[in-house]
Amino acid sequence: MDITDLTACELIAQLEQRQLSSSEIVDAFLYRIKHLDSRLGAFLHVDEEQARRRAAEVDRRRQAGEKVGPLAGLPIAIKDNICTCDQKTTCASKILANFQPPFDATIVRRIREADGIIVGKTNLDEFGMGGSNELSAFGPVRNPWDPDRVPGGSSGGAAAALAAGMVPLSVGSDTGGSIRQPAALCGVTGLKPTYGRVSRFGLVAYASSLDQIGPLGRTAEDVALLLEVLAGHDPRDSTSVPGGVPPYRQLLNNRPEGIRLGLLVDQLGQGVDEEITQAISEAAKVFERLGMPVIEIGLPHHHLAVACYYIIATSEASSNLARYDGVHFGYRTDERAMEEELAQERRLWAEKGLAALPEEPDPPIVRLYRKSRAEGFGPEVKRRIMLGTYALSAGYYEAYYLQAAKVRRLIRADYDQAFSQVAALIGPVTPTPAFRLGEKIQDPLAMYLFDAFTVGANLAGICALALPCGQTRSGLPIGLQLQGPPFAEHVLLQLAYWFQKETDWHRRRPPLTALDRIAAGRGDTP
Amino acid sequence: MRSLAGSPWFGTARKRRGVVPQMSIAPEEVRKVALLARLLLSEDEVAEMATQLSRILAYMEVLRSVDTSQVEPMAHPLELVNVFRDDKVRPGLAREEALKNAPKHDGECYLVPAVLGPV
Numbered sequence: 001m002d003i004t005d006l007t008a009c010e011l012i013a014q015l016e017q018r019q020l021s022s023s024e025i026v027d028a029f030l031y032r033i034k035h036l037d038s039r040l041g042a043f044l045h046v047d048e049e050q051a052r053r054r055a056a057e058v059d060r061r062r063q064a065g066e067k068v069g070p071l072a073g074l075p076i077a078i079k080d081n082i083c084t085c086d087q088k089t090t091c092a093s094k095i096l097a098n099f100q101p102p103f104d105a106t107i108v109r110r111i112r113e114a115d116g117i118i119v120g121k122t123n124l125d126e127f128g129m130g131g132s133n134e135l136s137a138f139g140p141v142r143n144p145w146d147p148d149r150v151p152g153g154s155s156g157g158a159a160a161a162l163a164a165g166m167v168p169l170s171v172g173s174d175t176g177g178s179i180r181q182p183a184a185l186c187g188v189t190g191l192k193p194t195y196g197r198v199s200r201f202g203l204v205a206y207a208s209s210l211d212q213i214g215p216l217g218r219t220a221e222d223v224a225l226l227l228e229v230l231a232g233h234d235p236r237d238s239t240s241v242p243g244g245v246p247p248y249r250q251l252l253n254n255r256p257e258g259i260r261l262g263l264l265v266d267q268l269g270q271g272v273d274e275e276i277t278q279a280i281s282e283a284a285k286v287f288e289r290l291g292m293p294v295i296e297i298g299l300p301h302h303h304l305a306v307a308c309y310y311i312i313a314t315s316e317a318s319s320n321l322a323r324y325d326g327v328h329f330g331y332r333t334d335e336r337a338m339e340e341e342l343a344q345e346r347r348l349w350a351e352k353g354l355a356a357l358p359e360e361p362d363p364p365i366v367r368l369y370r371k372s373r374a375e376g377f378g379p380e381v382k383r384r385i386m387l388g389t390y391a392l393s394a395g396y397y398e399a400y401y402l403q404a405a406k407v408r409r410l411i412r413a414d415y416d417q418a419f420s421q422v423a424a425l426i427g428p429v430t431p432t433p434a435f436r437l438g439e440k441i442q443d444p445l446a447m448y449l450f451d452a453f454t455v456g457a458n459l460a461g462i463c464a465l466a467l468p469c470g471q472t473r474s475g476l477p478i479g480l481q482l483q484g485p486p487f488a489e490h491v492l493l494q495l496a497y498w499f500q501k502e503t504d505w506h507r508r509r510p511p512l513t514a515l516d517r518i519a520a521g522r523g524d525t526p
Numbered sequence: 527m528r529s530l531a532g533s534p535w536f537g538t539a540r541k542r543r544g545v546v547p548q549m550s551i552a553p554e555e556v557r558k559v560a561l562l563a564r565l566l567l568s569e570d571e572v573a574e575m576a577t578q579l580s581r582i583l584a585y586m587e588v589l590r591s592v593d594t595s596q597v598e599p600m601a602h603p604l605e606l607v608n609v610f611r612d613d614k615v616r617p618g619l620a621r622e623e624a625l626k627n628a629p630k631h632d633g634e635c636y637l638v639p640a641v642l643g644p645v
Contacts, residue, residue: 102623195603209602238609239602307586318563325564327636329627335639358569359557364639370566382565386556386575387582389563403589405599410592412600445582461603486603 003028004165005509008074008222009249011168015062015073022062022073026055026117029075033119033166039518041141042151042161044080045087046120051075054117071116071229077161077170080121081128082213083202084108087118091204092136093126095324095331095376105202106234107171107213114229119167122157126378127321128175128206130154131450133182134441135380142437143186144510145476147518149434152182158216159186163510164518169217169226173203175210176309177429177454180466183216184429184479187468189496189506190216191223194486195461196241198227199234207316208239210309210458219506220467220496224248227489241487251490252497259491261287262297262418264427267453272431279470279478280428286502287426287495297422299414302456304407309455310448311391311404318388321381326372333371342367383444412460419485424495428453429466429479457483465492468505475511550580 003025006014014020030048037043058073078084081091083101090096104112111118125135133141133156141156143149144164151160155172159182162170172179174192183190191214198213205211215226231245263284268277284294326332345361362370377385391400418425430450440447457464462485469480480499482492500506556576560567567575621634630637 099627102619102626235611238611239604239606241604301592304589304592307589310582311586311589322564326629327638330629332629335630339639358553358572359561362561363642365641366564367566368639369564370561373564374566377565382567383575383578385563385565386559387579390551390555390559390579390583393559393562400586400589402599403594405601406594406597407589407592409597409600410594412603444578445585448582459603 004032006168007219008168008217008225009219011074012225022055022058022117023052025073026051026075026119029119029165029167032164036164036515036518037166039142039147040144040160040164041139042122042157042164042166043077043120044090044092044123044138044157047087047118050086051117051119058115058117069113069115070225071111071114071169074116074169075119075167076111076116076226077120077122077158077167078108078118079124079155079158079170079172081124081173081204081206082108082171083204084118084121087121089121089204090138091127092124092138093377093381094137095373097137097331099329101202103202106199106236107230108202110229110232111171116169116229122155122161122170124157124178125154126381127204127317128154128173128178128211129317129380129384131177131181131447132435132437132440133157134437135378137378140437142518143434144514144518145187146434146514149436149476150185152185152430152434154178154182155190155216156182159183159188159190162186162188162216162218164515165509169215169222171213171226171230172216173211173213174458175206175212176313176458177451179214179216180429180454180464180479180481181451183466184468184481185434185477187477187505187508187510188216188218189220189223189465189467190214191227191465191489191492192457192463193227193231193489194463195458196239197463197487197489198230199232199237199240201234201236205320207313208320209316210313212458220465220493220500221249221252223465224252224493224497227493246490248490248493252494254494255290255498256423256491256494257291259292259423260421261292261294261495262422262425263294264299264425265296266298266302267427272428273433273472275470275472276428276431276433276478280426280480283469283480283499284426286499290498290502294426295422297418297425299411299418299456301407301410301414305411305456305459306448306452308404308407308411309451309459310387311400312408312459314384314388315391315401316388318385318392321377321385324373324376325369326376327368331372331376333368333375335368338367338371339364380444408459411456415456415460415462415483415485423484424488424491425483427481427483429481433472433476433478453481462486463489463492465496467496467499468508469499469503470505471508477505477508551576551583
């Protein structure tokens with residue numbers, strides 16, 4: 001038996017029956033990280049020593065008959081835009097390369113209290129801004145199914161680590177598809193909970209009205225296990241919703257019979273790979289076999305979702321990222337070089353004015369901000385800050401931000417209308433499977449359009465889940481998206497759970513040849 | 527069902543790719559926005575940003591294709607109002623902790639260059 005092939009729930013069962021110890025489990029996954037990750041790039045930081053120490057501690061407590069938490073002894077990876085007080089939190093940005101948070105995010109605290117073992121922090125597109133994980137300041141993540149392809153993003157490290165068997169559970173964040181899209185491209189299951197379901201305290205903000213933390217696992221059951229720990233009200237996040245948390249894992253046993261599902265036919269066909277259209281149609285038949293009628297349904301304003309999302313998300317980002325100023329924390333430019341440069345500019349300006357420089361030299365503090373940010377942020381982050389600042393600036397606010405906020409309500413109303421007819425929506429996660437590294441990097445708009453099917457759920461604040469539902473002829477995973485009304489996570493998880501009882505796509509692992517190629521890149525074989 | 531021929535997901539962008547975007551941003555405007563955003567761009571970056579933002583904003587024009595005169599803007603999915611906590615004194619972040627990630631400090635304050643400019 002290969003320990004790293006087991007699901008989180010299977011591992012828990014083995015731990016409870018004393019068939020395995022947490023130390024054995026942690027060692028097996030750490031071994032895998034060691035042999036694969038220098039080429040895969042899924043982790044930005046791994047704390048082996050602490051993971052082993054905590055595993056031994058959980059084993060000791062279990063041995064002594066003490067009560068242990070629901071995640072006791074399981075290795076878990078955390079996306080590196082979520083604060084951990086004992087490991088750096090970089091957001092894959094040079095500007096936070098050495099940032100050591102003074103506190104734990106609420107979900108990190110909850111995982112620790114549930115006796116989960118945080119083995120490391122996973123790679124992402126800088127500040128969550130990207131859909132391929134090529135936009136990390138510390139190097140791209142590769143897709144375990146084909147190392148020449150992207151794992152998706154921005155939680156690319158979280159999904160790739162799972163797919164490659166380096167952890168049984170991981171935590172990501174989803175602002176416009178950042179959990180679901182990499183889950184789809186890497187063949188794992190990932191949930192974007194309803195806005196307000198999970199505390200965002202300690203999540204580094206990108207777009208505050210859209211950001212949500214969520215679990216990734218290999219199965220719906222694993223995702224339910226982790227969601228139970230993550231979810232719940234937190235007085236430190238006023239947008240987290242008061243009230244209890246349903247027993248998601250237990251609720252999986254209820255088979256959702258007789259409920260109606262809506263197939264998003266507009267998201268199939270033109271502009272979408274034929275193999276994906278085919279796989280989604282097959283998935284719809286699986287639900288019909290399970291006793292759930294599927295009707296065709298549309299979201300009339302959904303073709304506006306990408307434009308709406310990129311105005312709102314970048315506007316919020318331009319405000320949120322104002323905090324990186326080279327003063328309170330993070331990267332600061334070389335002050336002496338800056339002063340010299342400014343002195344020279346001031347001389348030129350005094351002599352020749354506009355003939356020499358395009359604009360008047362800044363006061364030193366302003367130049368410090370500008371230069372620190374220019375050197376600390378990557379090109380996509382700058383592009384989004386620029387776009388958002390433009391959309392909010394005098395003269396453009398009404399045409400862009402306000403208009404997008406109105407369209408947002410229309411998108412939400414489409415969902416409300418749809419959910420008055422069906423319990424959940426089914427459709428694709430992405431228009432194509434994983435693309436090649438470098439394929440879209442020169443074309444920001446093409447990268448944005450790849451988010452067409454995922455951004456709607458964030459704009460509306462509803463819950464949505466991605467799970468594997470097929471493979472292309474070339475062997476790449478295809479993802480199925482389930483979208484449900486606010487706080488219907490239990491319904492989506494039930495649908496995914498019963499779908500996974502009928503199919504085995506979630507059991508497929510990346511081919512050994514691909515993993516061998518990954519390991520070979522490092523010069524040794526596991 | 528709505529026709530796929532009109533404005534499907536990717537048709538809009540593809541159609542627009544060929545034409546010169548109506549919405550184009552001049553380099554001076556890029557410089558102005560860069561100052562507002564506290565970013566510093568080289569002249570090459572200004573030119574590149576002008577091209578890219580023009581193209582992205584041309585795509586955003588699709589937002590104007592829908593009549594929103596009767597629609598209230600939606601700023602937030604929950605539309606909460608005034609979530610208050612109890613007004614109780616509780617410990618905050620210790621100064622040492624607050625300063626530990628600062629690039630320059632004197633143990634009490636953050637240090638910055640002259641704020642009022644050259645004297």
